[in-house]
Amino acid sequence: xxxxxxxxxxxxxxxxxxxxxxxxxxxxxxxxxxxxxxxxxxxxxxxxxxxxxxxxxxxxxxxxxxxxxxxxxxxxxxxxxxxxxxxxxxxxxxxxxxxxxxxxxxxxxxxxxxxxxxxxxxxxxxxxxxxxxxxxxxxxxxxxxxxxxxxxxxxxxxxxxxxxxxxxxxxxxxxxxxxxxxxxxxxxxxxxxxxxxxxxxxxxxxxxxxxxxxxxxxxxxxxxxxxxxxxxxxxxxxxxxxxxxxxxxxxxxxxxxxxxxxxxxxxxxxxxxxxxxxxxxxxxxxxxxxxxxxxxxxxxxxxxxxxxxxxxxxxxxxxxxxxxxxxxxxxxxxxxxxxxxxxxx
Ligand SMILES: [Zn+2]
Numbered sequence: 301x302x303x304x305x306x307x308x309x310x311x312x313x314x315x316x317x318x319x320x321x322x323x324x325x326x327x328x329x330x331x332x333x334x335x336x337x338x339x340x341x342x343x344x345x346x347x348x349x350x351x352x353x354x355x356x357x358x359x360x361x362x363x364x365x366x367x368x369x370x371x372x373x374x375x376x377x378x379x380x381x382x383x384x385x386x387x388x389x390x391x392x393x394x395x396x397x398x399x400x401x402x403x404x405x406x407x408x409x410x411x412x413x414x415x416x417x418x419x420x421x422x423x424x425x426x427x428x429x430x431x432x433x434x435x436x437x438x439x440x441x442x443x444x445x446x447x448x449x450x451x452x453x454x455x456x457x458x459x460x461x462x463x464x465x466x467x468x469x470x471x472x473x474x475x476x477x478x479x480x481x482x483x484x485x486x487x488x489x490x491x492x493x494x495x496x497x498x499x500x501x502x503x504x505x506x507x508x509x510x511x512x513x514x515x516x517x518x519x520x521x522x523x524x525x526x527x528x529x530x531x532x533x534x535x536x537x538x539x540x541x542x543x544x545x546x547x548x549x550x551x552x553x554x555x556x557x558x559x560x561x562x563x564x565x566x567x568x569x570x571x572x573x574x575x576x577x578x579x580x581x582x583x584x585x586x587x588x589x590x591x592x593x594x595x596x597x598x599x600x601x602x603x604x605x606x607x608x609x610x611x612x613x614x615x616x617x618x619x620x621x622x623x624x625x626x627x628x629x630x631x632x633x634x635x636x637x638x639x640x641x642x643x644x645x
Contacts, residue, residue, distance in 0.1 A: 306602060307591045311394040311629045313612035314576050314587050316520055316543035318439075318470070319380060319400035319419065320367040321579025323348070327383040328581075331370045349584045350551050358472060360552050363582045371400075372408035374418035381422025382429075384580065389430035391588045394629050395616060398423060399437035399468055403444055403452055412455045420463035433622050435465030437496065440484060442471035449484050457491040465617035467495040468520065478507040478514075485514040494617055496543065500524035501554060505531055512540050518574075518615055521545060523554045525571075526562035532569035541572035541615035546594060547585040548578035558597035567604060572611040606634045 325341045328348070332339050339347075347366050354360050371377050381398060388396050402415040410418070416436060423434040438456040440449035449469075456464045467488055469481055478499060488495050496518035497511040505524050512519070512534060522542035525531045535542065546561045555561055566573050575590050577583065594600035613626040 303595050303602075304588075304592055307588055307595065307605070309392065309633070310591075310605060311609065311626075311633050312392055312587045312591070313395045313574065313609060313616065313626070314388060314393050315397045315518070315574045315612055315615060315617075316545055316576025316578055317384075317388070317396060317398055318579050318582075319377075319384065319398050320364050320371055320404075321582040322384045322398075322577070323367040323370060323380050323581055324383045324387055325581065327380055328367065328370050331376045331379065334376075335370075345584075348581050350582050354551050354553070356552065358474075360548075360582070361472065363579075367581070368404055371405050372410070374410060374414055377405060377410075377415060377418035378422035378425075381419045382425045383422075385423050385426030385432055385434055386430055387580070388587075389426065389432040391586050393432060393587055395433045395435075395612075395618065395622070395626055396423075397435045397437050397465060397617060399439050399470070401439040401441050401470060402455075403441060403448055412452055413459070416456070416459055416463055433618070433625065435617055436463055437466050437468045437617065438464055439468040439470040440481075442469060442473065442476035442481075444471075446481075446483060449481075450487055453484065453488055453491065453493060457493050460493060461619070465494075466517075467493050469495075469497045470520070471498075473498060473504065473507060474502040477504065478510040482514065485511075485516075489515050496520055496617075501549075501552070503554070509534065512538060516540060517617075518543055521549065521554070522566075523549050523562060526565055529569065532566065532571055536570035539572065541574060541611060542566055543574050543576050543615075545576045545578035545583075546590060546598075548583050551583060558593045561594060561598045563594060563608075564598060564600065564604065567607065572615055573608055574612040574615050575608055606630075609634070 325344045402412040405415045497516045498520035499511040500508040501521040503524050518541045520543050549555045609630050
């Protein structure tokens, strides 16, 4: 089997995938048509796909304007979630955690609960159609008032285990550093709400350290930890996994190219690592391509891809039953000597 055949056939897990940034183009076209707007896919691709010469994370975030505008009704959210997950299943993604910020999808009159329920319906549809397993991560946004984010966390807590898997903090990290969110995450801990945090996406190691100190079980990106053995040791000791999204990091200029990806450095430091797409449409990427490029340009081996699969299962915000099925899928593909055999499952 060539590497690309192996990567295509390998079961994959995407723990870092934003719903709005992954709105499939045909779905966007249908939603906009319902709004009375005619768009062809080429124009949509130009509007939503990040330019090759993207100057910054802020410019990257501007590509979300159109998908956010599209996703303001229950039907649109449901359709997007279903179509995105079906597309993920086509490349043999067996478990997907879709994340979104309900607070930015309420312009059409939806409540936070209704928005989450709509996404959950779409994902469940895809589960029935393809066998993919899914979860929802509810994102607080850095630019929103603390009260809005707190209210959203409380709503998410009510739906934990009933659609919602965990929470996250997303948005413009450079303008809103981690120390402004202490109250928010103290409340998450008080509520018993597991969370990941986007941190270290803009060069700040302090944000990663602070997120870990506040109780983050995972770090979104964490790329700035590269070259900081003490920080990596802290993450490894606490078992905090890093959700790496190399294409997105190249586009936002955190790393120069795939050869600069810290994925293998993190793994060698004992940090659990998962590979995510971040934004399938905005970043113009899928998980097969991420692994292919890591293999071609960063020297990722099959054994390391296998380790990433099992680390991803361990990192997943999923119940024991789902994890057991994912471990079994991994052992079925990678063989009985795969690391998951030690899980006791
Ligand atoms: Zn992200």
